[in-house]
């Protein structure tokens with residue numbers, strides 16, 4: 001028996017509504033992929049620790065997810081070096097934080113979470129075997145490259161590391177290299193920024209209350225991304241509820257936004273600042289020199305740089321870690 005829907009009669013039946021023509025797929029090249037998200041767009045968000053996806057760029061993940069994007073969060077570590085607000089059940093902080101990450105990612109609407117299985121390097125001090133910063137950037141980049149090659153993301157996002165945490169900066173450089181290896185078919189890469197102007201306000205507003213933490217010992221000029229480098233400012237107020245719910249899942253960690261006045265808190269949580277990264281076409285060469293114990297590979301300058309580097313970011317424990 002013939003399916004009536006496939007016959008000419010059925011197709012020309014005046015009682016049947018004429019199907020609207022299927023619009024042609026919109027090519028990523030024709031779109032502002034940040035603001036004009038299409039269902040089915042693939043996003044890859046690369047972070048160093050559980051909570052970076054929520055305290056760092058949670059609104060951006062939710063913004064993409066609610067518009068139908070398939071968002072994968074790749075997290076390099078389980079955040080074992082984080083400082084829990086109170087002792088965790090069973091004493092396995094990594095397991096607790098991985099569970100928090102998975103719950104938070106679900107709150108944001110992310111479809112998938114991938115752990116890269118490095119250990120949290122901590123803010124400073126010697127690196128344990130398996131620590132993220134003990135792995136050369138090209139090795140971390142190779143892991144991310146394999147993942148991105150499988151996922152074929154349209155958009156890749158990484159935190160810009162301007163809070164000075166060595167893991168954030170290490171994974172940022174590795175993400176850049178991974179995307180660069182994908183060549184012309186790779187995703188559009190954005191760095192999620194903490195603008196220097198906002199970080200100055202954060203320092204001013206919190207100096208009385210939290211003046212004893214290492215951030216307040218820093219030169220404010222060295223904290224945050226120069227505002228002039230921000231290429232995209234995105235209003236993400238519509239997903240604030242999801243962001244709040246995701247941040248609340250990270251019960252083992254203090255929020256960097258706790259105790260802020262309403263105006264500054266909203267400035268952090270309802271607006272995202274991004275820098276589009278245009279990668280240079282360079283050929284990766286294995287560095288001939290030995291990898292220093294605590295260093296990262298600076299792609300721009302093509303050399304190993306020690307932690308902390310010359311940009312004025314003293315090694316310190318961080319509220320944005």
Ligand SMILES: [Zn+2]
Nearest residue numbers: 048049052321
């Ligand atoms: Zn972090």
